[in-house]
Each structure stands twice: as C-alpha cells, then as structure tokens.
Amino acid sequence: RKEVEQDPGPFNVPEGATVAFNCTYSNSASQSFFWYRQDCRKEPKLLMSVYSSGNEDGRFTAQLNRASQYISLLIRDSKLSDSATYLCVVNIVTGTASKLTFGTGTRLQVTL
C-alpha cells in the first residue's frame, strides 16, 4: 500500500464548478500536511498547509481528518488557471528528522 494515495484523475470540470480531491495516508505518525500545485513540467509550489481545524484560502479549503487519515482539498468557482496537478504531501517527524512523502498527484482540467 502506498504511503500517500490520491486518485490520479483527470478531473475534467467546467469553469465555475466546485471540485474536491481526497488523499489518504497510511502512517499515523504523520504530523503535518500540505497541498502543492504542479504545472506541467514545472516545480511543485506550495498551495496551502492543512490544519486540523480546517483552513481556507480564498476559493480553496483544506480539511484534515486524523481519525480516518485523509486530507481533502475543495476548489470553488474553478478557473481555467486552476488546471494543474495537485499533490498531497505528508510530513512525518521523528526526533529531529522529518520526511516528506508525496502522493502521485491528481490532475485537474478546467474547461470553458
């Protein structure tokens, strides 16, 4: 079983739609969580951190469910510019060491 699992998609949605991605992780010692965005052939860029209480940044809302070990990302009012691959990232901290584990990403294509 992969440590971080995501539906690869693609999710094809019309502009203005609301779309949600889920991600599950297997290591209960995971301590911090992120969503990154990656455009084709470019470097991953941090979209937002994910907090236990849930957090929102404009049209983007992230949720964490530690009991069920999943993370979600909700995008409202999708824009063409939201088309990208969204990477779920989990950080496991042990002592002074930490390790980021990446999901393989969910591809989103927003169309007119």
Added chain:
Amino acid sequence: EAQVTQNPRYLITVTGKKLTVTCSQNMNHEYMSWYRQDPGLGLRQIYYSMNVEVTDKGDVPEGYKVSRKEKRNFPLILESPSPNQTSLYFCASRTQRWSNQPQHFGDGTRLSIL
C-alpha cells in the same frame, strides 16, 4: 529574491559519462534534498541533508551521490549514469529549525541518459 537554483535545466548525455547537477539556495536553509519524478510514481526522495557534512539516503539512492560541504550547495552526482536514471530531478530546501515547514523547490533538471 529567495530561491533554489539548479543547473543545468536540461541535459542529454550518454551512459557512463559522469555528471553533476548543482543546487544552490540563498535562504540559509539547513535542510536540502533531491527528488526524482517519474510518470505514475510521483516524487521520490533520493538523498537529503540536514546540515553541512550531514547527508542520508532517501528512498531511491542507488546510483547517486551527494555532498554538503557548504550550507548553500547540495550537488547531485551521477558517477556512471544509466538510462533508468532518465528523469525529472528537483532540488528542495527548507529551514530545519521548524521541521514541519514546507519545502521550496528549484525549477527542475530534465536528464536524458542515452
């Protein structure tokens, strides 16, 4: 401007010819790492370094070497490249002080080994 810089951005070379991909960051970050990204496999960590002269293997270290002689630089060395090392490589850094912080990535290096 805070950034992670990788060079070269693109390289086509032949099997067995040693190559080095440089990585430099200007944010005074302690932690640096190298990843490779392949279709369907996502980002996989090759090596990481928690500080100067401290390096450790990631998930896929075979065929790679690294060094960390200075805080800002973390070169990736392929002593004898093989075609299965054809991939997209990313260097990343973050502060070690707060270990739950996200990483900053370089622009990537696309390597093709013929």
